[in-house]
Each structure stands twice: as C-alpha cells, then as structure tokens.
Amino acid sequence: MPANTRHRRETKWFPSVWRLCLLAGLCLPLTGCTEDRMTLNLVGHNHTNRSIYSFGVNEYGGGYLGAHRGGGGHTCCISIPRAYRPGMTVTVWWSDWGGENAMERIVEVPRYGPDEGGAFAVHFLRSGEVKVFVTMMGYWHPNYPLKGEDAEL
Incomplete structure (x- = not known):
C-alpha cells in the first residue's frame, strides 16, 4: 500500500474521534448536576x-x-x-x-x-x-x- 494512501485512511477517522471526545467532555459536567x-x-x-x-x-x-x-x-x-x-x-x-x-x-x-x-x-x-x-x-x-x-x- 502506498504511504500516502495509508495516511489518508488514518487521518479520515481522526476528526470523528475528536468530535466524539469533545462531545463526551461537554456532557461530563452535566452528570454532576443531578441531585440525590x-x-x-x-x-x-x-x-x-x-x-x-x-x-x-x-x-x-x-x-x-x-x-x-x-x-x-x-x-x-x-x-x-x-x-x-x-x-x-x-x-x-x-x-x-x-x-x-x-x-x-x-x-x-x-x-x-x-x-x-x-x-x-x-x-x-x-x-x-x-x-x-x-x-x-x-x-x-x-x-x-x-x-x-x-x-x-
């Protein structure tokens, strides 16, 4: 597999993972807002x-x-x-x-x-x-x- 093809495949998923981590990080403080x-x-x-x-x-x-x-x-x-x-x-x-x-x-x-x-x-x-x-x-x-x-x- 040519080097530039492999690089394109690896970086293709990176923005999706980054968005998912960002979304999880934004939701985390909300879990502490629930009162027993x-x-x-x-x-x-x-x-x-x-x-x-x-x-x-x-x-x-x-x-x-x-x-x-x-x-x-x-x-x-x-x-x-x-x-x-x-x-x-x-x-x-x-x-x-x-x-x-x-x-x-x-x-x-x-x-x-x-x-x-x-x-x-x-x-x-x-x-x-x-x-x-x-x-x-x-x-x-x-x-x-x-x-x-x-x-x-």
Whole structure:
C-alpha cells in the first residue's frame, strides 16, 4: 500500500474521534448536576377553625383538611433533596372550597437527616403560621417535632 494512501485512511477517522471526545467532555459536567432526592408522603394537619379544601407544597398537591383535623390521609408523593441545605424553603399553598381565599406562604424547612424521610408534614396553625417537618414519626409520637399548644388539634 502506498504511504500516502495509508495516511489518508488514518487521518479520515481522526476528526470523528475528536468530535466524539469533545462531545463526551461537554456532557461530563452535566452528570454532576443531578441531585440525590428522596420521595415522601405528604400529610397535612389543620389546627384552625376553618376547613381547607386543598393544599400543597411546591407543585405537589394534598387533599381536604377539615377544621381541627389531619394526619389521617397521606398523599403520595413529594420529592425533596436527600441532603438538607441550610435555608431551604418550600412554597405551601392552600384554599377554601372552590379555590376561594387562595393563599401561599414560603416556609423554611427545619434541618433533617437522610434517614428521617417518612413524611413531609404541613401544619396550619391557629396563629396563622405554617410549619413543615420531614419526619419518620407519627403525630401521636412523644418525639414529634411540634409540641405544646401549637400541636393541639
């Protein structure tokens, strides 16, 4: 085989390999952008005198919460980062029957560990505050994060 023919064959594939390596190099940083997440049941607790027709957290919706009721119905599912980030917030939204009196509030998520993920609990308190917790404990458990008068339904 003449020398110049062999050279043309070897250099013919070189631009294809170079493009493939460049493409792989550009995609490599994207693999680090995926965040490890955990899926939790969404549960609501209404400590107020008014029924809540619907509620939700970010794009995840919950169901009906009667006045002074909650905890019985878990909605599947809500996805949050497995690793807690200081200052992490969620948007909690709710409304009366027929979507009247729609409200939303940005609520800070208290610190949680990756092994605490059982439910994402939302509490609508009599004071007008909204509190959220990531917890493995049921509402009745003595170590449940909400205590005192706030915890009374």
